Amino acid sequence: AQSVTQLDSQVPVFEEAPVELRCNYSSSVSVYLFWYVQYPNQGLQLLLKYLSGSTLVESINGFEAEFNKSQTSFHLRKPSVHISDTAEYFCAVIQETTSYDKVIFGPGTSLSVIP
Amino acid sequence: GAGVSQSPSNKVTEKGKDVELRCDPISGHTALYWYRQSLGQGLEFLIYFQGNSAPDKSGLPSDRFSAERTGGSVSTLTIQRTQQEDSAVYLCASSLGAGAWDLEQYFGPGTRLTVT
Secondary structure, eight states: OOOEEOOOSEEEEETTOOEEEOOEEOOOSSOOEEEEEEOTTSOEEEEEEEOSSOSEEEOTTSOEEEEETTTTEEEEEESSOOGGGOEEEEEEEEEEOSSOEEEEEOOOEEEEEEO | OOSOEEEOSEEEEOTTOOEEEEEEOOTTOOEEEEEEEOTTOOEEEEEEEETTEEEEOTTOOSTTEEEEEOTTSOEEEEEOSOOGGGOEEEEEEEESOSSGGGOOOEEOOOEEEEEO
């Protein structure tokens, strides 16, 4: 069965500093990976996804994630964070079942950007 | 509507009462999901619908929890005889389909349930 690990439950970082949020998953034949973000008092929304092709994917607000098959990782990075990036970040992977493709979410990482 | 809507946004109920939570998915989305998010916890999968059928109910915590979906659209999550441990934010999401390429999930704002 697929599983997703986010080792850092909380990540405090100063404004304009770089950040990396780690995500590791258990291996599977086919891998599809997602990062979702939940801003304070808002619903979850998709940040970026990897389905195929280039292993480096980017979001419109400066985040990027790289699929690394050998390390079974999909870490999220941003070179310079803003206060508005304070949020909960969830990594997710698809688990292929006999009936449908199920999305498995990690436990989340709380990013706090310090002024 | 343009997005997934949920009602009520907040619900306070007494222990032992039944509650119903409603989800209106995005029009045309065939897949619908319920999750539970407890304070400081991640997302706990509850149930998945494809159309009106629920091929995966494996996440429902007990037989006090049930859900239905009618007309391939609105879904209701019912919790009977609520307990304090049911207090959480209940999230609904929908996606265009259930294949990997259609699996971007759109989430509603959630219903915050407090059982006193």
